Amino acid sequence: MQKSFVLNKNQCSSCSLHDVCLPSGLQTEDFSRLDHVIKVSRRLKKGEYLFHVGEPFSSLYAIRTGFFKTSVNTHDGRDQVTGFFMSGELMGMNGISSGIYTNDAVALEDSEVCELPFDNLEQINQSIPELSTHFFRLLSREIVRNQNVMLLLGNMRAEERLASFLLNLSQRLAARGFAANDFILRMSREEIGSYLGLKLETVSRTLSRFNHDGLIDVEHKHIRILKPDLLRELVSGCSHKMIL
Amino acid sequence: MQKSFVLNKNQCSSCSLHDVCLPSGLQTEDFSRLDHVIKVSRRLKKGEYLFHVGEPFSSLYAIRTGFFKTSVNTHDGRDQVTGFFMSGELMGMNGISSGIYTNDAVALEDSEVCELPFDNLEQINQSIPELSTHFFRLLSREIVRNQNVMLLLGNMRAEERLASFLLNLSQRLAARGFAANDFILRMSREEIGSYLGLKLETVSRTLSRFNHDGLIDVEHKHIRILKPDLLRELVSGCSHKMIL
DNA sequence: CGGACACTTGATACGACTCAAAGGGAGTGG
DNA sequence: CCACTCCCTTTGAGTCGTATCAAGTGTCCG
Structure with a gap:
């Protein structure tokens, strides 16, 4: 479970997922600013943890390639899966409120993620309002998704x-x-x-x-x-x- | 189910709930700016709808007094309750992503809510960054809450x-x-x-x-x-x- | 006072869980 | 490269919990 950091600078402007995980109205200069926000890319092998329950929240993670599950621990040591995530989707949003991650994130195949440090994001929110809007939408979409799962589980x-x-x-x-x-x-x-x-x-x-x-x-x-x-x-x- | 608007200006600065639904670091001048954002207060009688599924999303609603349920319609005409809300809690967050409300909100007793128009909020996000942070936290908390309900329903x-x-x-x-x-x-x-x-x-x-x-x-x-x-x-x- | 509605309680049925055993792949070490 | 092991998966038999169907009680409101 060794962490493997790759310190290449990402280029959101050239990333094939930028229509999935970024707002559509960004200007060229916004893109260059964005590339400064997204600090590092990180590769994980199958079975590796991206973050654990209880770790201090620092960043959101957008999946470039690969597949993840998120899960929480129950009393008896087993764990309950709370979601599956694929490329272009965002993980770690539930850490914002409490300041710690409330679930584990595990790669189910070799994967690569973009790290979005959340302090920087708040700065960006002010200078690139479209990005702020976009993140509100993503959080909201997560809420809608979870409510649909609630319906599934309840009905x-x-x-x-x-x-x-x-x-x-x-x-x-x-x-x-x-x-x-x-x-x-x-x-x-x-x-x-x-x-x-x-x-x-x-x-x-x-x-x-x-x-x-x-x-x-x-x-x-x-x-x-x-x-x-x-x-x-x-x-x-x-x-x-x-x-x- | 008549809508009853009361056009009194609220004063968040003097509201007893401002530690629940507003960030703690606000300055006096921020408060006065905030009072301009929150357009109207609205009273609802028991059984009255605050918003319906499918209506265009415009605002978030914070409960001042009273009690609400949110629900969605299922195929067979019956409805599934997705949450219960009391004073200081926020409703309508799931409308942000799609631009329409994805559930109904119904007062279960005579209630009063604050309307937070979301366009204005985006402007405020830039001028009062603490408020932006605060709303991210609220959305995130809603995600955590829903995930806990998922655990409940699944386990x-x-x-x-x-x-x-x-x-x-x-x-x-x-x-x-x-x-x-x-x-x-x-x-x-x-x-x-x-x-x-x-x-x-x-x-x-x-x-x-x-x-x-x-x-x-x-x-x-x-x-x-x-x-x-x-x-x-x-x-x-x-x-x-x-x-x- | 009457009627509708919400709630309680009982009997039965069904769906998913539990326990159990056996088959099949993938990965490891010889 | 093959054999072995471990784990994932499949399938079966029996149990348990909740849904369903049904009747009856209580309460609120007009």
């Missing part, structure tokens, strides 16, 4: 949760230019279950049922969605636009 | 959810100077159940059991917590600090 049956989960992954991958209906799960059945409030056996059983019914094709961690419409039908009703 | 049994819910109400009331162990529920059993992912019958049964076991004293909506420690014991373990 849906196992079948519906899994369908919702797969469709959500599919949609986010598609938005990043990957195949929508053919992808590799980066997390274990147990991690999926933890996130969805189910036991791993239930996840496995439900995926098997989907497979048997021809909705999807499951081959270990390789998922192919065969009948996206039928999956959507399973979910539909529980809440219209699920932005997990 | 806990009915007993633990109810205990957690009662302790949370108790703590928030105490923080506002009300009795911690003797209060009136503003919401119905069905609304509690909706929020906790339970059916109203389960809520009723569980409260009855608590009553029978001497943990609490239930008299319709009047709750007296007799053994707060035992309630805490019920919850303890699931997650240490529940900031619902």
Whole structure:
């Protein structure tokens, strides 16, 4: 779990994700200022922690490449997954209020993140108001996402949760230019279950049922969605636009 | 459901809640500037809507007095409660990202709120940086709260959810100077159940059991917590600090 | 006083969890 | 490169908790 810092300066202006994690109205001079804010890029190997529960909050992290989970510790030593994150998404927002990170962030594959020191961000907020607005939007979107998960956990049956989960992954991958209906799960059945409030056996059983019914094709961690419409039908009703 | 506007100018400087909903480092001149931002106060009767799902987002609302629930519509016409809010708390934050409110806000008793137009807020963010920080903290706290609800919905049994819910109400009331162990529920059993992912019958049964076991004293909506420690014991373990 | 609504309580059904065992891959060391 | 081990996964059988269905009580409000 060694921290591996790479001290290359990033260039947001040339980053392929800048339409995902930055506001659209930025001018060229803003970009150059932005490049000063984002201090370092950092690479993590699979299984490495980006931050731990209880560590003092200093920065937000935007994912350039890779895949992460966030989780919290429960009493009995096990942990509960609170989210999965892919490129262009932001982690660490829950640390702002208390000044310490309230969850762990772990790379589920070799990854690279941008560090956004939050002190500097506050300065930038004043000089680049669009950026301020943008971060408010990102925090707000996280709230909406979490509320959708709350609906899922409070209302849906196992079948519906899994369908919702797969469709959500599919949609986010598609938005990043990957195949929508053919992808590799980066997390274990147990991690999926933890996130969805189910036991791993239930996840496995439900995926098997989907497979048997021809909705999807499951081959270990390789998922192919065969009948996206039928999956959507399973979910539909529980809440219209699920932005997990 | 008539909207009732009262066009009195508020004075944040003299509001008894300013340590709850405003940053602590504000100078006198900041306060006067703030009073210009907060346009109007608004009174709502029990049952009245503050905003609806789908309405264009314009403002955040801070509760001065009263009690609210927020909820979203599900397919079958029923609604799912996403939160309960009391004085000093902020509603509408989930509207920032999409530009429309993603839930309803309903007064559960006669209430009064401050309207914080969000355009003006962005201007203020630049001139009063402490305020910007403060709102980031509030949004972040909402994220932490929602994640705690996610844990509750994903991990806990009915007993633990109810205990957690009662302790949370108790703590928030105490923080506002009300009795911690003797209060009136503003919401119905069905609304509690909706929020906790339970059916109203389960809520009723569980409260009855608590009553029978001497943990609490239930008299319709009047709750007296007799053994707060035992309630805490019920919850303890699931997650240490529940900031619902 | 009457009616609607909120709540309580009971009996039953179903879905997910628990316990258990066995299969399959991936990674390691010889 | 192969064999071994460990862990992830699948699948089955039985249990438990909560939902469902249903009836009845109490309360608030017109």
